[in-house]
Amino acid sequence: MTNLVEIRDLKIEAKSDAGRIIEIIRGVSFDIAEGEIVALIGESGSGKTTIALSLMGYARSGCRISGGSVTLAGKDMVTLSERARAKVRGTEVSYVPQSAAAAFNPAQTIMEQVIEITRIHDLMPPAQAEARAVDLFKALSLPNAETIGSRYPHQVSGGQLQRLSAAMALIADPKLVIFDEPTTALDVTTQIEVLRAFKSVMKKSAIAGIYVSHDLAVVAQIADRIVVLKGGEIQEIGTTEQILKAPAHAYTRELLAAFEPKHYARPLAETVASPKPPLLEVLDITAGYGPIQVDGLPLMKALKSVSFRLEAGRNLGVIGESGCGKSTLARVIAGILPQAKGDIIFDGRQMAQTAAARQKEELRKLQMVFQFADTALNPSKSIGDILGRPLSFYHGMNARAREARIGQLLDMVRLPSTVRHRRAAELSGGQKQRVNLARALAADPKLILCDEITSALDTVVAAAILDLLKELQRELGLSYMFISHDLSTVRAICDEVIVMYQGEKVEDMPTGLDQGPQHPYSKLLFSSVPKLDPGWLDGLEQDPELVRAFAKR
């Protein structure tokens, strides 16, 4: 068997901001056969995208290929001249980017960009290229294949753009296609269609592929072999079957374990001793953005008559896809966005619409943790200052008491006490999210609103944060309202779940996720989450009526 790609002892260096040179890829070797799809899997910073881009002879700015060889169809991309590399790009190896929305030029029509490769390399007349593009659009089951090319990128949906970017990559019949996390930015119900389209096109034309992803379940559907990476080194290479069923390396097993968290939901009786008024009661909330209409409601309604209740000591999961209003719900409860209609009763008191009108004590008991710790922590303040602020604001502590409490808080979130002198930029993503959590804990809250707090983190780190949340709950008797698009995260921490769709609560699941969805949208959503079974995508059958009604394809 001849290998299309042979990577031998590849080394890539990066220059840090301080001017130090760090080796980010440390001697990686693997092969790709003709027509084979190989997945590169690993966490952020494992070097998977860097390796994939080296196949095009490209290193992002600040990086440099410092050793080894990358042979593609007999040519070593490392030693080739820039001009010769440009000849290979698009014709022999092409690229499907992570975010198609960002990778399309907003000032050009889609067709112009899809056939650009044929123009650059002077492969065929434009009319022929356009006909070919339309064929590809059809093969990728895009709607309105004949006319979609004349639109601008902002006029089509994210899932469609992702498939259009695949058409862009396939236009010149490359030998190898690099897929760089092509479905990570998509909702799960959209992801299925995109994955199916990719798979069928790749199968039909027997093109080899590299599929970069952090999601084992997605990779399981499409890859023949899997390369597991960590810290720029290969941990394990094996067939998809072997990696999933019989992982040899400890790290692979860790990845697999983080994928299937244990079901957490506790029965109501176990956690709530006697019937008391609920901790949080949301009654018929309507809220949104834009000018207020005659009926007193905003033009764009992000929430439509949402009600639910949460008992003290319990965890509520709010799940739904992008744009379903789940973050708006948290913002309304926290008083960041005033509701147009409806009431919030927290700890027995009716809450004012805006945070500014609420009493300090009410604010203290209800804290929020945001999705991106990077932007939520002030980069110019030390961690000690960040944690000290709520301590003096809510508890009026003096310097000595503050110092002691900061030490306790850092201990609670399992961070070393020396962290207090550092700034947020010096911490890792997981550490920052812990600081973010410690800041909420500093107020001694009764309820913490967690808005997608694990979605920017790697699976193993996210699992550790979830464990920490559960531990804190046992020690401090907190409640969480946990907002996420990720079913397995919600499964790992929530007692009760509500499902949202387009601003409405479509389903209440008072005993957790395992009771099984009833509402058609929940059914579609739940069945769309990829499973660690290579045959899952092919065996999956979804009611086309449901798909048409709910999925934003």
Add this chain to the structure above:
Amino acid sequence: MNRHVLNLVLARLMIAVITLLIVSFTVFAATVLLPGDVVEVLLGQAATPEAVAGLRAAMHLDDPAIWRFIQWLGGIFTGDFGISYANNMPVADLIGPRLANSLKLAGITTLVSVPVALTLGITAAMWRGSWFDRSVTILSIGIVSVPEFMVATSAVLVFAVYLKWLPALSFANEIHTFGQLLRVYAMPVITLSFVISAQMIRMTRAAVIDTLNTPYVEMALLKGASRKRLVLKHALPNALGPIVNAVALSLSYLLGGVIIVETIFNYPGVAKLMVDAVSTRDLPLIQTCAMLFCIVYLFLITTADIIAILSNPRLR
């Protein structure tokens, strides 16, 4: 082009008109508040109080300010800019030839500096970090830090006094051949180009670099596109908005801000006329000049905004 864009453009034009009205009011109020009295300047210190009062009445200076404002505004819209206090000529006749001179100087400077500045800015962005980029950066920062009277007087010293290549003064009405035109305009145009190019170069470079760092330019690179194609086809169309705004801001300097250059080269332009008018308390002339500068400024900024709107497919 659809209704949406038309609405955006019309809204932009409306804003320009409203701004102009506000400015006209401010200009009038400010000139009325200027210290000193035109009548006393005209008649000199020996004037009798009766003579002063008589001239005031004759010039309608005793009417309420708001009434004079309305009359003045009405005059402007009908093309009557009033009579100069200082030499009793219609303001339009005074400004006319001067404005033509100023526009000529501004036009030639624009034709020279804009293409040069854009080319330098774009090429510096293309080869960012190279020796070429660095020397363009150092030069443009150096030039913008040197005051323009310094550039102008050094130019006069070198080219007119020592080398005797060019005339030290620009008498704009004496031109008969193209060669004369070059000789007369060379120094003022070079001085002004120095002043306005630096900002355009820096802003163009920054705008192009900004778009060169976007994922869609990386995508084009991974399609095998050449550097020229990356910049001209992908980066530039998306950087057009900020670039035309930088150009408009720089050009707006060419009419009102050129007083130093006009003085040094003794160039009969509008800016010099306005400064003279201030020293003689010639209110109608000051007001008209100020309005003129404002109109040119608004015209440039509004044009830049409209180009930015039209070049953005999201708005189109």
